[in-house]
Amino acid sequence: MKRVLALPYLLWMVVFVILPVFLMIYYSFNDMSGNLTLQNYAEFLSSNYIKMTLNSFWYAFLITVITLIVSYPLALVISRLKHKTFWLLIIIIPTWINILLKTYAFIGILGINGILNSVLEKFGLMKIQLLFSDFAFITVAVYIFIPFMVLPIFNSINGINKNLIWASYDLGASKWEALTKVIIPLSLEGVKSGIQITFIPALSLFMLSRLVAGNKVVTLGTAIEQQFLTNENWGMGSTVGVFLILFMVFVMLVTRTKKESI
Amino acid sequence: MTEIRLQNINQYFGETHILKNIDFTFLEGKFYTILGPSGCGKTTLLKIIGGFVNQTSGDLYFGDKKMNEIPANKRQVNTVFQDYALFPHLNVYENVAFGLKIKKVSKVEREARIKEALRFTNLTDFKYRDIEQLSGGQKQRVAIARAIVNEPDILLLDESLSALDHNLRVDMQYELKELQQKLGITFIFVTHDQEEALALSDEILVMDKGHIVQAGSPKDIYDEPLNKYVADFIGESNIVEGEMLEDGKVSIYGRAYECVDGGVKSGTPVEIMVRPEDIVLKPLEEGHLNVTVDSILFRGVHYEICVLDEDGYEWVIHTTQKTEEGKKVSIYFDKEDMHIMVPGEKEDEFNERLELYEGIL
């Protein structure tokens, strides 16, 4: 009976996860005319792609760190509020809006004729081009990832037994010591999930870099897009994809939480 | 010197009145037990003393110092929480060290004090265990060690033994009592187990619905409960209705008996309490009331015998005397073993009356 019920999920996994991954691995060993080759891998390991990889990691790292710096205090404050579910909802609602729409909204805000610049103009300051810079890229990415980071952190802070915090006060801890010695250590699992959920997609952002960063930020995500859509070199695109998956597995292993490690 | 004085403390949670006009002084170095049914406000009272809840109104003093505005981390109080509240990310040693590290106690002194606290609570072998790997009794001892290592003036314990099995619990009761005597600090212990309260305390506070109903030594409370509520809560009791005739005379079912209570107006309806162990079985017609033995239960140290008197009321008797079901006997109790309670009487009126008639009748 159990097996029968598991069948649809198994089928789903095979068709939408396992098969595509194998297809991708297969393509990564093909050159443009369909012959088996290791050429793509050789090219990836050449300096150009390595630089791109480092670039991707660097941006993903920046995005994750800034998102964390914003989200942790936010989650902490929400967990202390009276109507916490309401405020959490306020944070989550933007995730219901399509990423593209949000990105275009930022173009409206940051653009040369956007809201921010008209405010600057009012104060008699120069107009500056905020768009098409890594600043814009990181700002928008951080904005998009904040809810995904806040949610797991909020959940783990909220799950901390109130008596533990009282016990720390009881033993003489100040609010700051209670935070650093009890709350933060006990919410690390949430932080790890938040990092996973941010860092991994941030490695392969491509739409954002195209739209907000111009072509200033080149990451593995943009490389894949370019190989598939512009160069029509599926082999090379797949190779980059394979590496991306390897990196993601690596990141997941590094940030795995206690419960996941068996 | 740290006596704890509660002055007219009231606590509301929203609209609900949880603690009502609590006035009490805890003297230094005594073992107090707060006893009461679930939800009567015991934990809330402890939280006010510990500084985790700010009372809605009223004052709290430690000695002469008003504590109303002093936060929990600045009070010389440590708490053993109802659920122990041990830090799951630290091991036994680190849990015990937590308070000392915060207070920046020097490493040498810290090591010595932790060692002593662990030895005291028989935890030396468990020093590096994770909290998850401990049994309930061990957790409880870690919680105690973590509290006493700070050498507080006052230790608050919230139902700290309720999770343990009977044997361990009795062991821990001895240990706690010994600990308190050794440390000489004030213990305020919350429980809803009356036997525990009787065994441990210098003084028991019986609470009901946010009031302190009666406070006194275990013997006072057991022998002279203020009312039916206290009598029923502490120990088992037979309570019959009667009427006061004059000082030293009470009528039960229309028959007059001698008693040792007085100060109650003639004709006042009263309740007479007799403890099951104070009743003696005698041959028919030789005691106060003729009864029929209804059931006999063997309870280990004694028999619990239920008898029915001629008016159909049930009496419970704890005795080592042997008898048989269905047998007709009579029950007898000394006049000193009858305790007279006046419904609606306040604790201070009650105490005054007892004092006045002590030794006279």
Ligand SMILES: Nc1ncnc2c1ncn2[C@@H]1O[C@H](COP(=O)(O)OP(=O)(O)OP(=O)(O)O)[C@@H](O)[C@H]1O
């Ligand atoms: N923070 C709070 N907010 C609202 N109501 C509360 C709060 N804390 C306690 N109460 C209520 O106050 C009452 C007394 O609670 P308290 O925890 O003091 O009971 P207790 O005597 O310790 O009971 P137990 O023996 O079950 O531990 C309960 O009805 C409880 O629901």
Ligand SMILES: [Mg+2]
């Ligand atoms: Mg309680």
